[in-house]
Amino acid sequence: MKIIDRYLLKTFLGTFATVFVILFFVFILQTVWLFIAELAGKDLDFVMVIKFLAFSMPRIVPLVLPLSILLASIMSFGNLSEHYEFAAMKSSGISLQRTMRSLTVAITILSIIAFFFANNVIPYAEFKFINFRKNIAQAKPALAITEGQFSDVGAYNIKVNKKWGENGNHLTGVTIHQKATNGDGSKTVIRAKTGELISSDKSSILQLVLNDGNYYQDIVPKKYEDRGKLPFAKSSFKKYRINIDLSELNKVDTKDESVSNTSTMLNVNDLKYTLDSLTKNRNTEIISFSENSVSRLGTFTNNNAPVVTKKKRHIKDLLSIYDNKKKLEILTSASSTTESMLFSIDATKSELDFKKKNINSHIISLNEKFVIVYACFLMFFIGAPLGAIIRKGGLGLPIVFAVMIFISFHFINTFGKRISQEDGLPPFLGAWMASMILTPLAILLTYRATNDIGLINMDVILAPIQKVFQKIVHKIFPSLNKE
Known part of the structure; x- marks a missing residue:
């Protein structure tokens, strides 16, 4: 490994470790704040509090890891650019892509670790966390x-x-x-x-x-x-x-969160098996309901439909061949059957919608195992070029950019998952929406950093305005044209 690679790895990994610990601590405090009602005033001993926090910590990693990579990338590359170290590298013939090569390998290793963590540790921790919350009251009922x-x-x-x-x-x-x-x-x-x-x-x-x-x-x-x-x-x-x-x-607040808690306890293999079972169960119920509905309608038709001979085919109103008493019986039976069918359809529709949301939730959880892998690469290829462009290290401007980008990513990701869980979007699209939207930004920043183009080319914006301004001035002051 060359000296330049060791130096970049040391700079990036040191910054990443520091940022990760700080952000992890901040998110732990947020977890304590969210569950303060379950911890405060219930005489929990120190060991139980530590277990409670330990089981809740793994769910923080999918949030902290991409943000840490983003912030560490901006700070590291911004610091190198600010001290003209990148300028020295470029003068020696080392391009930005060559500079990022060793760090890309490091991000790949981090992504693989993140996948195994999301696929094995987080489901186990979710299972222990939810059961621990329930078992607190069982072990010490007075805590309730x-x-x-x-x-x-x-x-x-x-x-x-x-x-x-x-x-x-x-x-x-x-x-x-x-x-x-x-x-x-x-x-x-x-x-x-x-x-x-x-x-x-x-x-x-x-x-x-x-x-x-x-x-x-x-x-x-x-x-x-x-x-x-x-x-x-x-x-x-x-x-x-x-x-x-x-x-x-x-119990959690809504059914959706309850379904989400169930799916987050499963790894990739379990999710695939569960999805197959849920899909087959829903399809079977649809077919069964359809057959039962046809059977019920067929029974009503066979029992109550009038026999129309060839001589009576010209009759438009079939009820006219019956007396009033028979008409009342037929209409009453038809009304009762229709109301029963509508009620059955509404009940079945609600049940099928709930099962569909359950399936969507499991599909989203399956895709999230891979989204975290891509998010690590995405945040690196946004943060590294951005740091090289803004040429600022430290904790000032990099934090502003990192927070803005990550909040956008997290908001779009949450919005996409909520919409897709309600069947407003395909679950795959909802899980990958934030990554799809920010990928062009990563490509654009990498291109501009590679070609030494600033973050915003002000000439593109100011040149048309300057031309319009010059035309207006020349019309108001024609004498300037002669000069």
Whole structure:
């Protein structure tokens, strides 16, 4: 390896390592901020917090790695250009492409590592992370409830005045609001003097045993004029048991995110196998629904269709051959069948749409394994020429350009995935949209840096304006033409 290659590798890799550590730390802080509600005020020991962060760290790498390569490239090549080291290389006959050759090999190695990391480490970490969040409440059920405030636990909002005992399983001053299924507020309130939390590692059910309390439930009268009286039912109990499904604690906000969490747990082989099964299942359901619909329509036609002989073919209104009673039966049956078919079509369409989104999500996750590889090359071939053009190193202007480019890449990437997951775009196009849009920028910057052309050729913009300005001046002041 030549001295120039060793020098460039040392410069780039040193900058890359520093930038990667700093950005990784910043994104870890963002992760802590996102999950602060799950960590704060729940008496988690240091080991559990470290596990929580460790399982969430791998998902940060696909964001940090391309940004680190981009920023390190701009800083390294900008610093070399700023100190005229590139000028010395070019005067010695070393082109920009030759300069980037050894670094391209390094980026290739980083990309291969990134692929294996995205294909093996991240799915495992996602699986452990999601299950760890659920198992926190199973291992220490008292963590699901915070003293002195209402805690959202499954279908209940629970408040306790004090927790005590070895694991905080014993409760004092328990107030429970049961969530209404119709969304019109809590209709049931339970209060108890003491309580106890009982859980098992083998079950996702958390049992809450209440002692010495009252049960209040609002009653909605059938008559509207009686509703102003606000009647309610009250009962007392010595012991009352409530079963809480802890799997509710691990649910994400939307179905789409839930599907995404499932697909990110799989590697390439698992995704291909799952996609094949999901696609076959959806196609089978479509065929089955189509056959059932034809069968139902055929049954209705065979049972109710009038027999039209050759003599009656000229009759336009087939119902006219029946009496009124028979007409009513036929029309009622037809209306009922139509409503049933429409309801079945709507229900099946919703189910098929959900399955399609699930398939799209898995296709996006499959493509993301390869997008990160291409993103490493893309950010390098944007950052290296850009650094050579702007001729600025350090943490000033390079950070501005890096942040602008990466935010654009991340926004387009997120937008494309969201749209394609909703079946607005093909999943392949949604996953690769940001890369496709920024690839011409990488080609343009590499071309301009290779040919020593500035970032923006101001002559192209200013020359037409100057000509127009000269024509206007010559028309206003004709005497200038003679001079």
